Amino acid sequence: MNVFILTGAGVSAESGLGVFRGPGAAMWKRYDPMQLATPEAFARNPALVHDFYNMRRRNLIAASPNAAHVALARLEAQLARRCGALTLVTQNVDDLHERAGSRRVIHMHGELLKARCASCGAVSDRRDDLAVDSRCGCALRPHVVWFGETPLDLDEIFAALEAADLFVAIGTSGAVYPAAGLVRAARGRGVRCCELNLEASDNAAEFDDRRYGPASEIVPSWVEEILAK
Ligand code: BJW
Numbered sequence: 001m002n003v004f005i006l007t008g009a010g011v012s013a014e015s016g017l018g019v020f021r022g023p024g025a026a027m028w029k030r031y032d033p034m035q036l037a038t039p040e041a042f043a044r045n046p047a048l049v050h051d052f053y054n055m056r057r058r059n060l061i062a063a064s065p066n067a068a069h070v071a072l073a074r075l076e077a078q079l080a081r082r083c084g085a086l087t088l089v090t091q092n093v094d095d096l097h098e099r100a101g102s103r104r105v106i107h108m109h110g111e112l113l114k115a116r117c118a119s120c121g122a123v124s125d126r127r128d129d130l131a132v133d134s135r136c137g138c139a140l141r142p143h144v145v146w147f148g149e150t151p152l153d154l155d156e157i158f159a160a161l162e163a164a165d166l167f168v169a170i171g172t173s174g175a176v177y178p179a180a181g182l183v184r185a186a187r188g189r190g191v192r193c194c195e196l197n198l199e200a201s202d203n204a205a206e207f208d209d210r211r212y213g214p215a216s217e218i219v220p221s222w223v224e225e226i227l228a229k
Contacts, residue, residue, distance in 0.1 A: 001084040003226070004164035004191075005072065006182055008091045010171020010198055014066045014216045015096055017059060021173045023198055037146045046132050046139070053142040054129040056093075057112050061127060065100035068170070068219035073101030075223045087160035091172060091179050093144050106160075108151040108179060114143035151178060161185055167193045168222075171215050174203035183207065196222060 009019040018027040031052060035041050042049045076086040088105050090097060093112040097105045115126035119138040126140070134140040145151050161167070167186035174180040183193050183206045195207040196218050204210055211218050 001079065001082075001166065001226075002087070002160075002164050003075070003079065003084070003166045003168065004087045004089070004161055004186065006089050006091070006167075006169045006172060006179060007072075007097070008170070008172025008179075010173075011068050011072075011090075011215050011219070012063075012066070012092055012094050012096050013171065013198075014068070014214060015063045015094075017056075017063055017092075017094055017096075019171075019173075021175055033147065037144075038148060039146055040148075042141060042146070046141075049142075050130045050132065053112065053144070057127070057129070060094050060112055063094070063096065065096040066216045068215035069096045069100035069102070071220040071223040072097065072170075073103075075226065076102055076104070078227050085163075087157075087164070089157055089160070089179075089182075091176070106153050106157060108145070108153060108157060110142070110144035110152060112142065112144065115140040116143040117141075154178070157182070158185070161191075162189070164189075164191050167191050168196065169193070169201070169207070170196045170219060171198070172201060174201035194222075 013019050013024055019025045020028050036049055036052045072088060079086050088097060088102055089108055090105055091109045093110050095113055113127055114123050115130055116123050117138055118141045123143050130140055167183060169183060180203055183203060186193055187206060193207045194209040195201060195204055196211050198214060199212055
């Protein structure tokens, strides 16, 4: 079986990383996304944008994966043993899937522990704070995808969707495109679609199966069901 999983901020919520929207969202109530998560905002006030991502980077380094991340790593390993495959696409910029043991993770909205040269595009690991004068010959920016920018690895994502037998969205509000449109693309191919979330997402009606509860509970039990089949 080829399983395609799309995760969002909800999978990391119980690790103490904030969500953007829905229950428990504090991040975008305190910060205006248009002041922080756009290339225009970075051009206007790079120090403010760096402060926001420096705070998030420090929170991430102090956080740990939860039972949902661990269960998805187990699913990847078990499917591989059974000649199946898991494609794990995350909108999250954290590295908690990797730290839980997932071997192949596609970060469509970038990675917080990396920086990118704003001119040449070179990407480098970065665990410490970034500042306006952080340089690689030119200015460094967080390696994240802001509104209006093209998400990463879309060709690989759509190719994996073509091969999927099951599409599962976990902890994502379905508010941000193109990620929110993947369920419709999967349905268009006749693939069964399942939503695991704390509450119904904006596009819940597009899913065949829906399970609601904290990710740390519903993801491990769903994984066990899949592996028992
Ligand atoms: C739990 C839980 C628990 C909580 N257990 N669950 C009008 C219509 C359509 C589109 C547009 C439009 N106007 C503009 C656009 C495009 C725009 C867009 O979609 N805007 C919308 C706001 C309308 N999109 C873009 O600009 C994207 N680029 C683009 O479209 O380029 C053009 C293009 C398209 C296709 C091909 C080629 C080119 C780029 C989007 C970039 C998003 N960037 C961010 C910031 C990243 C850096 C950072 O982290 O700061 O990515 S925004 C933010 O939202 C972040 C997330 O990845 C993303 C999605 O959020 P996510 O993960 O769904 O989290 P939440 O918070 O929304 O939801 C949390 C969920 O968890 C909820 O459902 C809770 O219930 C649940 N939950 N606790 C289980 N314990």
